[in-house]
Structures are given as structure tokens and as C-alpha cells.
Amino acid sequence: MTALGLIAGTLAAQAETKLTIATVNNGDMIIMQKLSSAFEKANPDIKLDWVVLEENVLRQRVTTDIATKGGSFDVMTIGAYEAPIWGKQGWLVPLDDFGADYDYADLVPQVKDGLSVGGKMYAAPFYAESSLTFYRKDLFEKAGIKMAEKPTYAQIAEYANKLSDKKDGIYGICLRGKPGWGENMAWLGTAAVAFGGSWFDEQWKPQFTTEPWKETIKWYLDVMKKDGPPGAAANGYNENRALFATGKCGMWIDATVTAGYLYNPKESQVADKVAFAPAPITDANPKASGWFWSWALGVPASSKNAEAAKKFVQWATSKDYVKLVGESEGWIAAPPGTRMSTYSNPEYKKVAPFADFVLNAIETTNPAKPTVKPVPYTGVQFAAIPEFQGIGTTAGQDVAAALAGSSTGDQALAKAQASAERTMKQAGYPK
Structure with missing residues (x-):
């Protein structure tokens, strides 16, 4: 390789952003990891490093890291318990600026509210459940x-x-x-x-x-x-x-x-x-x-790559991602509970006899009372x-x-x- 090529390669490596993503070893998250090559292809300057953990271990690791401002993770899989508490503490980056294409109005209201404090959403819902x-x-x-x-x-x-x-x-x-x-x-x-x-x-x-x-x-x-x-x-x-x-x-x-x-x-x-x-x-x-629960993706305030992390969270919780799962893994595998458009999609309803039942269970559970x-x-x-x-x-x-x-x-x-x-x-x- 020429000296010019070596310099170009070094500059490219320096320009590359590595995101460390902590997630749980549930089936839906394993699919997210599998399909994330599509995100890397669309964003060649961002590389993803996955830390996939058993549920109890994940909670322990991300709680310790965020409370100590450790900065080990750029994206954390957290839930309806952590998001409002950590958001109020200023430990999470607000996620309210994804733009019109993200279609915040399509998010199931109870789920979005459960991840928000003072009208600001501090984690984006990946899937939700009753x-x-x-x-x-x-x-x-x-x-x-x-x-x-x-x-x-x-x-x-x-x-x-x-x-x-x-x-x-x-x-x-x-x-x-x-x-x-x-x-x-x-x-x-x-x-x-x-x-x-x-x-x-x-x-x-x-x-x-x-x-x-x-x-x-x-x-x-x-x-x-x-x-x-x-x-x-x-x-x-x-x-x-x-x-x-x-x-x-x-x-x-x-x-x-x-x-x-x-x-x-x-x-x-x-x-x-x-x-x-x-x-x-x-x-x-x-x-x-x-x-009532949702698994969501949050960006800790301690991340040095917050903008790139937000870009990944936006992709993984978008309507386009739901469509990608449906088309590549089968609509039965689409992440449930977060977007109204999933429940009006005839392809999803055709293979998911439980669809209306699940949405009703989520919408009628009242964590406030x-x-x-x-x-x-x-x-x-x-x-x-x-x-x-x-x-x-x-x-x-x-x-x-x-x-x-x-x-x-x-x-x-x-x-x-x-x-x-x-x-x-x-x-x-x-x-």
C-alpha cells in the first residue's frame, strides 16, 4: 500500500464512530442485532459493538454505568421503570428531535407517556407488552x-x-x-x-x-x-x-x-x-x-457519541424497522405494542390472531391507578x-x-x- 493509501486508511479509521449497545437476550433484540447490518450499510461511518446480556445482568450493568457516569455504553436497553427516573435525574439524552418521518403520533400513547417526563421522551419504545x-x-x-x-x-x-x-x-x-x-x-x-x-x-x-x-x-x-x-x-x-x-x-x-x-x-x-x-x-x-412494560432504547448523557447513538435509536424504533422485520423475518415477528400502524397493518393482523387482544391489554392497563x-x-x-x-x-x-x-x-x-x-x-x- 502506498503512503497515501496508509494515510487515507488511518483517517477513515479515525473518522469511524463505534457505538456500544447494551441489550437483553430476548428474541426481539436478537433480531435487532441480526438486522443491524442494514443500519451499518446505510451509515458506513458507524460501527456497532453489541453487549447482549441476561436480563438481571443487563439491569445491573447499565444501572451501575449510568449512575457512575461510566460511559461504557452509547445505547442502553432500558424499560418503563428506568426511563422516567433516569430522565428526571438528567442521566438520559431527550429523544424529541427525530423529525416528522419518525411520526411520534403513531406511537401508542400509553407507551410513549411511560417513557416521558415533563413532556419529554427519554427512551424510544422498541416493544411494549402487558x-x-x-x-x-x-x-x-x-x-x-x-x-x-x-x-x-x-x-x-x-x-x-x-x-x-x-x-x-x-x-x-x-x-x-x-x-x-x-x-x-x-x-x-x-x-x-x-x-x-x-x-x-x-x-x-x-x-x-x-x-x-x-x-x-x-x-x-x-x-x-x-x-x-x-x-x-x-x-x-x-x-x-x-x-x-x-x-x-x-x-x-x-x-x-x-x-x-x-x-x-x-x-x-x-x-x-x-x-x-x-x-x-x-x-x-x-x-x-x-x-405494563416496555423495552426501550435510551442514550446515556455520558455517551461521547450521542448524535450517532440517537441515529441508531431512531432507526431501530421506526416504522421502517418494523417493516424490515416483517419482510425479512415474517410479520409474526414484528415488534409489538409500540406503533398504532402495526395494528392497522393487514399483513400483521393476518398472522397475529392475538393482535387486537394485546393492544387492548396495553391500552387498558393503568399504571397511574x-x-x-x-x-x-x-x-x-x-x-x-x-x-x-x-x-x-x-x-x-x-x-x-x-x-x-x-x-x-x-x-x-x-x-x-x-x-x-x-x-x-x-x-x-x-x-
Whole structure:
């Protein structure tokens, strides 16, 4: 190579921007990574470096990095819990200047609002979800039972018992057991709301030892020990998804985003056998159903490449990206819950029988008024305060220990209560 060529190559390397993207190892994000070559082709001066992590690890890494202004990541996959808290702290770059082509009005209003503070959007929604009950219609038929239109937790327990066939390796129900505020506690927090409970009362006193939480944990431990899979305390979202998709679960209560995976014959061995119903309710709270969550892409204020990072976030959360997924991976794989145009697209609706149900579940969940009794926080499966992450993680470990058999449900809740009370006292609540 000539000296001129060497100089040109050096200048090109210097001009190249490398973006480090932290994301979760969920199916939709794996597709994003796969298709990102299209972004690099359109932006040859930007190279993408991916850090793909298990959910609990991702949350720990990005929280530490952003709180310490570490600058390790240019784009972070965060959720409806972090975005408003971190945005208010000034830790995230506002994302309100993507231009007319981005079509902010096309974003599902509840999802956009959940990622905003003071009218500014601090993370762009990649997909959004509520929760529902997936079940095997063939196993229901074989057992001679019919799923209720709005199942109760008592009915779900009855169904699970009738569906269990452990000789054939089929478990009546699969639920999250892996500890973490966004793993087992995401599901349990939603269930506690359905049983009439809450995370805190109006004076910010933790509620783990109240009757609704005791009923929730008793129901959970009873049904999981009787009709759940072995080793369930190690099973999070991904593990349960794999169990259901390979025909091991009669029912699974979890995220609506999973519908696109379970109905996809390329991914799921039970694609022609799966059906769905709302998340369960109880007499104590007949209106409660699913949670509310969105995975989103944010740009930390500590990034030295904020403009290039924003360009990637704009691309990955655009209508054109949804179309790219639909055309390359099949419309069943399109990221759900974020754009109204997805739900008016006949190609998506043709392959997604759950489309209207999911959109309605997202639109009718109200994180601003999540519980039967008034509470001072927003959120269903989380409370939108900085202290919740630690409280939820510790409680998740206590409950997982009870599921594994090393303590009782009441002991787990008593430990969670004592730890939460200490945390809230140290943080100076009520404020």
C-alpha cells in the first residue's frame, strides 16, 4: 500500500464512530442485532459493538454505568421503570428531535407517556407488552376442560392440576421462579395486585406481610410445587418460553410479546396448539389483569457519541424497522405494542390472531391507578421509585428460596418486609 493509501486508511479509521449497545437476550433484540447490518450499510461511518446480556445482568450493568457516569455504553436497553427516573435525574439524552418521518403520533400513547417526563421522551419504545395466560388448547380438550373467558386464580390452579402429566413430562403450569425485580417479582407483583394488594400503602409502608401478599405467595407456592416443573427457582422468562415452546407446559402466564414467538412455527413446536386468555383475576380485584412494560432504547448523557447513538435509536424504533422485520423475518415477528400502524397493518393482523387482544391489554392497563386502594406510586409490577429495584431484587431472592424449599412463604415475606422497611427508612420515606 502506498503512503497515501496508509494515510487515507488511518483517517477513515479515525473518522469511524463505534457505538456500544447494551441489550437483553430476548428474541426481539436478537433480531435487532441480526438486522443491524442494514443500519451499518446505510451509515458506513458507524460501527456497532453489541453487549447482549441476561436480563438481571443487563439491569445491573447499565444501572451501575449510568449512575457512575461510566460511559461504557452509547445505547442502553432500558424499560418503563428506568426511563422516567433516569430522565428526571438528567442521566438520559431527550429523544424529541427525530423529525416528522419518525411520526411520534403513531406511537401508542400509553407507551410513549411511560417513557416521558415533563413532556419529554427519554427512551424510544422498541416493544411494549402487558401479560396474559397462554395455554395449550389440545391439552385442555384432552382433559375435558374449557378455559374461562376471564379466568380466576382459583380456576387456573384447578386447570393446572388437571393438565399435569408428569409421566409424559408435561407440567400443568410454568411461572417465573428466577429471582429478580424484573423476573419472578414482575409476575408476583402483578398477581399481588390481582389479589387486592400493593407494594406500599399511602404512607409508603411496605406491604409484604399483608393478607393479599400472603394469599399470592401461598397460591404460587402451592401450584408450582404441585404442578410446576422441577427446579423452577432457576426459570426466568427465557427458560419458561423454551419449556412452553417445546410442549412441556399446559399454561404459562407471562408477557404478551411472547405471542409472536409461540405462534411462529419456525420457533415453536406448539404453534398450532397455543391459545390465550387474559391474565387471571380474583374477587378481591375483578378489574385487575396484566402488567405494563416496555423495552426501550435510551442514550446515556455520558455517551461521547450521542448524535450517532440517537441515529441508531431512531432507526431501530421506526416504522421502517418494523417493516424490515416483517419482510425479512415474517410479520409474526414484528415488534409489538409500540406503533398504532402495526395494528392497522393487514399483513400483521393476518398472522397475529392475538393482535387486537394485546393492544387492548396495553391500552387498558393503568399504571397511574394500579391497585384497589390508593397508593402513592405509579406502576403495576414495579413502583416507580429508585429504591424499588433493590427492594424487588431482595424480595425476589427471598421468594425463590421458599420455592426451592429452604424457607416457608411466610418466612420469605417477613424477610422481604424487614428489608424493605429498612431501605425505605434509610431513604427518608415518607417524603
